[in-house]
Amino acid sequence: MSFLRGGAPPSSGVNVDKIDMAITELDTVTDFFNKMVSSCYSKCISTRFAEPDLNKGESVCIDRCVGKYNEVQKKVGEKLQSRGAANAAAGAAGGFSPL
Amino acid sequence: MADANIAKPPSLPARQSGVRTVLSYTGIPPSWLDKRPKLPSRNWLIFLSVTSSVVGLYVYDRQECKKIRQAYVDKVKHLAEVTADPFDFPRTVTVYGAKWPADEEYLQGIKYFRKYVKPILVAAAVDFEMISGKRHGDIAARVAEDTRLRRRLDLGLDVDPEARKMLPTYRSAAARVKHALGGGVVVIGRPTFKEYMAGVCAGWTAGLEPVDADEALSRVLEHDTHFDEPPDLADMAHADADAPADLPRQAPLSPQTSPVFSPLQMPSKPASSRPRTSTAPSVPSGPPSVIPPLPPLLLVPFTNYIGITQIPLMIWGFFNQRHKVRSGAEAGYCLVMGNTRPVNVPEDTVDFVASAEMSERAPLVDLGDLDFDKEAEDFYKSSMEKFPEDTDKIRQKYYEALPKKLAIARELARGTREPTKEEYENPPPTEVELRAERLKKERRWRDDVHGWDIIKPSAAVQWDERLRGSLTVFVDPEQDQSDEPSSAPIIP
Numbered sequence: 001m002s003f004l005r006g007g008a009p010p011s012s013g014v015n016v017d018k019i020d021m022a023i024t025e026l027d028t029v030t031d032f033f034n035k036m037v038s039s040c041y042s043k044c045i046s047t048r049f050a051e052p053d054l055n056k057g058e059s060v061c062i063d064r065c066v067g068k069y070n071e072v073q074k075k076v077g078e079k080l081q082s083r084g085a086a087n088a089a090a091g092a093a094g095g096f097s098p099l
Numbered sequence: 100m101a102d103a104n105i106a107k108p109p110s111l112p113a114r115q116s117g118v119r120t121v122l123s124y125t126g127i128p129p130s131w132l133d134k135r136p137k138l139p140s141r142n143w144l145i146f147l148s149v150t151s152s153v154v155g156l157y158v159y160d161r162q163e164c165k166k167i168r169q170a171y172v173d174k175v176k177h178l179a180e181v182t183a184d185p186f187d188f189p190r191t192v193t194v195y196g197a198k199w200p201a202d203e204e205y206l207q208g209i210k211y212f213r214k215y216v217k218p219i220l221v222a223a224a225v226d227f228e229m230i231s232g233k234r235h236g237d238i239a240a241r242v243a244e245d246t247r248l249r250r251r252l253d254l255g256l257d258v259d260p261e262a263r264k265m266l267p268t269y270r271s272a273a274a275r276v277k278h279a280l281g282g283g284v285v286v287i288g289r290p291t292f293k294e295y296m297a298g299v300c301a302g303w304t305a306g307l308e309p310v311d312a313d314e315a316l317s318r319v320l321e322h323d324t325h326f327d328e329p330p331d332l333a334d335m336a337h338a339d340a341d342a343p344a345d346l347p348r349q350a351p352l353s354p355q356t357s358p359v360f361s362p363l364q365m366p367s368k369p370a371s372s373r374p375r376t377s378t379a380p381s382v383p384s385g386p387p388s389v390i391p392p393l394p395p396l397l398l399v400p401f402t403n404y405i406g407i408t409q410i411p412l413m414i415w416g417f418f419n420q421r422h423k424v425r426s427g428a429e430a431g432y433c434l435v436m437g438n439t440r441p442v443n444v445p446e447d448t449v450d451f452v453a454s455a456e457m458s459e460r461a462p463l464v465d466l467g468d469l470d471f472d473k474e475a476e477d478f479y480k481s482s483m484e485k486f487p488e489d490t491d492k493i494r495q496k497y498y499e500a501l502p503k504k505l506a507i508a509r510e511l512a513r514g515t516r517e518p519t520k521e522e523y524e525n526p527p528p529t530e531v532e533l534r535a536e537r538l539k540k541e542r543r544w545r546d547d548v549h550g551w552d553i554i555k556p557s558a559a560v561q562w563d564e565r566l567r568g569s570l571t572v573f574v575d576p577e578q579d580q581s582d583e584p585s586s587a588p589i590i591p
Contacts, residue, residue: 056224057179060189063226 032073040065156418163421171428172222175435179224186268189226192282192434193394195242197232197291199403200554201480205233207403208287215427216285216399216434223435227285234543236550238291239298246302247309249276253391256307276391283434283573284394288401289472290554293561296469297553299393299570300561304386316542325498326505326534388565395439395571398468399430402475409478429575439571443467444562468572469560476556486551490544497540504533 044061045054054062115123122132138144183189196208209231220227232238251257252272263269270278286292404413416423444467508530510516518526528536552558 051182053182054185055179056181056183056189057222059183059185059187060179060224060226061221063189 036066036069040069160418160421164424167421167424168218168428171219171432174432175219175223178435179222183224188270188278189224190282191226191228191278192220192285192397193279194227194229194285194287195232195238195291195295196229196287197238197294197554198235199288199290199405200235200483200486200551202403202405206231208291208401211401211403211423211427212285212287212399215423216431219428219431219435223431225282225435232291232294234547234550235290236294236546236553238294239301239550239553240546242295242298243302243305246299247305247307250303250387251307252276254307279394280392282394283397283437285397285399285430285434287399288403289475292398292471293554293558294550295396297561299566300563303390303563303565312546313538313542316545317538320538320541325501325537326530328509390563390565390569392569392571393566395437395573396442397430397434397573398471400426400472400475402472402478404478406480430573433573433575436576438574438576440574442567442570442572444469444567466560469562471560479556483551483555486555487548490548494541494544497537501533501537504528505530508533 040062043065044058046058119132123129139147194209194212196206196212198205199207209229212229217227230238230241232241248257253276259269259272284295286295404410404416445465504527507527511518511522511527512530553561
């Protein structure tokens, strides 16, 4: 019975903010993934399709490419976050925030 | 005047050639047609010859580089064109690049690898992991730690977490070791080689328990007097206070007595005691008498020129990159082909290693593979010989400045005086912070000097007799054909 009681409050009012945030996040992740796939594809896969499977060179290249992409994404994310935090602090003090 | 003008025109056409006559009617300025070719002036000649020879040298060198690299890439290309199974692991090698002495740019070794060796590995679809040492001794510490973890896994002291075993790409520890053996270790330059050997020797000799270096150091520093209260200052501060109330304060703030120090000490203690109790019962913690086979070594010669005196060599190197490309590509090719031989070290090396500690440059004996790239040590900056003394000077300076900071921190903590306006805005470090900072600095100084002790030219490459059977070195397959072939079945 607990699931009925637990399910009642959300049905009364859907948290629009959270849904929006989830959608934004999903968009970001999808965008990131698509960009990664296209750039690693153009970097690693030759345009000559000789066989249906990846060959060794291509698979190693893709492995490294995806690893690098994720690492860069992480680093940029951290930088942006710290900058965003700094800007928010400056903005709270009445400054102009370019981000 | 008029006569001369009239007289000349008839004589000119007679001297002109037919071509000249025709061209003079095409609209080309006559001054161009009368141009006689002549050498440019002396200055122009100098300029042109210098410029063209410099550009020519550069272009020729880079063309040669491309050709050499392409030749080696073509030799190994077939390895990358095999179809791969998605769940297959490619051959992976570990690349170590230690800091070059006296070079602020610690990535030099890794850069050399990326520029000269990597293209061959990429062409042959060999995956690599690059590990750089930011400070002297980092590589040694890392290798020793990895070795320790491997030993623990081998002995079954550590087991992989269950969550990891669930992954589709999970492999058992034995499979991972086997995979590493099929890969290899790339060692860039003499300092890296020394650090790597030191790390391997330490890793196979030291105990299996994790050693918290910070905690060990804090125990060493526990009894020094730098954080003791200077008696006269304390007397001045509490001149009006009662004697009995003053006594506990005057006691030196040692980590045991000080309530201030305990938060620093607390987190490290339980962390170190936990594994000791859990693994203590069945640890055969002594060093093993036999070392299992280790991944083969690829020794890449590398000399990093730094300093004003070596600028001519840098210029020479700039126009002769083909030699580096050839040496790097050859090394990469050896690695890719995977032909190995046992490490070549003379039998009675231990005596020489011992004597090398006493007298600098004494052993002119051939130490086989341990002499790898020895001539590179001549290019170390001479100022590095004073490195321990320099560190001592910095340390002395720091400790001279410390009491002042400490006094301020204590005054503010005890409320004997109000903080000034400046101190409100930028609060000076508290005693806890000063202690933490001191520990950090002391750790860095000691690690640096220890690292330099490993790689300094007067120190011999560390060697353990147990490594004789387990350490192998990559060799050029073409040269190896003439010797007895001892190629390992490396390419999966």
